[in-house]
Amino acid sequence: MPSNGPSSTPRRQPRPRLRAVAVTLALAGALAATAPTARAADLTGASPSRCGGRGVDSAALIRYESDIVIKAPLRTIWKLQTDVERWPSWQPPVTTTERLDPGRLRKGSRFRWTTPAPATTHTPASTLEITSTVRQLRNQDCILWKGPAIGEGLRIDEGVHLWTFREVEGGVRVHTEETWTGDQVEADVPTATEALGQGLEAWLRDLKATAEARSGGRPH
Numbered sequence: 126m127p128s129n130g131p132s133s134t135p136r137r138q139p140r141p142r143l144r145a146v147a148v149t150l151a152l153a154g155a156l157a158a159t160a161p162t163a164r165a166a167d168l169t170g171a172s173p174s175r176c177g178g179r180g181v182d183s184a185a186l187i188r189y190e191s192d193i194v195i196k197a198p199l200r201t202i203w204k205l206q207t208d209v210e211r212w213p214s215w216q217p218p219v220t221t222t223e224r225l226d227p228g229r230l231r232k233g234s235r236f237r238w239t240t241p242a243p244a245t246t247h248t249p250a251s252t253l254e255i256t257s258t259v260r261q262l263r264n265q266d267c268i269l270w271k272g273p274a275i276g277e278g279l280r281i282d283e284g285v286h287l288w289t290f291r292e293v294e295g296g297v298r299v300h301t302e303e304t305w306t307g308d309q310v311e312a313d314v315p316t317a318t319e320a321l322g323q324g325l326e327a328w329l330r331d332l333k334a335t336a337e338a339r340s341g342g343r344p345h
Contacts, residue, residue, distance in 0.1 A: 174289055174302055175267075175287075176260075176262070176267035176287055176288075176289065180269070180287055181269075181285045181304040184306075185304035185306050186314050187304060187310055187311065187314055188302070188303070188304045188318070188321075189318060190300070190301065190302040190303075191300075191326060192298055192299065192300045192301075193332075194297070194298050195332065195337060196295060196337050196340070196343065197296065197297065197336035197337050198297075198340055198345055199292055201339055202297055202332065203264075205332060205336055206268070207262075208230075209230065209236045209238070210236075215331055215335040216331045217331070218241075218324070219240055220239050221239045222236060222237070223238070224236050225237060230268075232261060232262050233258070234259045234262075235257065235258050235259070236257055237256045238254075238255050239255070240252070240253050251277040252276055253281075254274070254275055255272060255273070255274040256273060257270040257271065258270060266290060267287070267288060267289045267290065269286070269287045271283060271284065271286065279309070281306075282306050282307030283305070283306050283307065284303060284304070287303070288301050295344055299333075301325055301329065303321055
């Protein structure tokens, strides 16, 4: 589970029930996250980030991107990120993960994972089930996956999620971008964007904390 010119696309007017859905998604995306500390992507500009020539959805209304520097070896960070079956051991918002094919994660691999969505006054407590397909993967360089997130009364038609990893002085710069599309989340773009940002910031913090703990804060 951020970022580019949809300014000419008509904006749907928010509806009360869908606003409640978007708020629920915010809680599901980051159970204990604080407000995003990085910027949402500029809706009028295109991000240069790619993996094997592919990036996030350039036409999506909902997008977010962020970076963090992790003081750990690249191989440690990459292992944590691509060993998807172990995500629940270091990411509290991820409750279950399941590989849908055998072997090392690669282009075409599929996995299913879940995250809880608390109840609101308009929607019941639910669980979002996300089925992701890896579209591009370059070892210890980048990974791109996409897929829907579906729960009772909640739906993101498609999320596209890009990660890149670059060794820099003092560690590894991890960059992430994600876009969402779907009528429910597009009904309230600012709230959905905030939800997306909270989820990505929480993911980056968990990845940093776990990788640095395992490596003793040594970048190489």
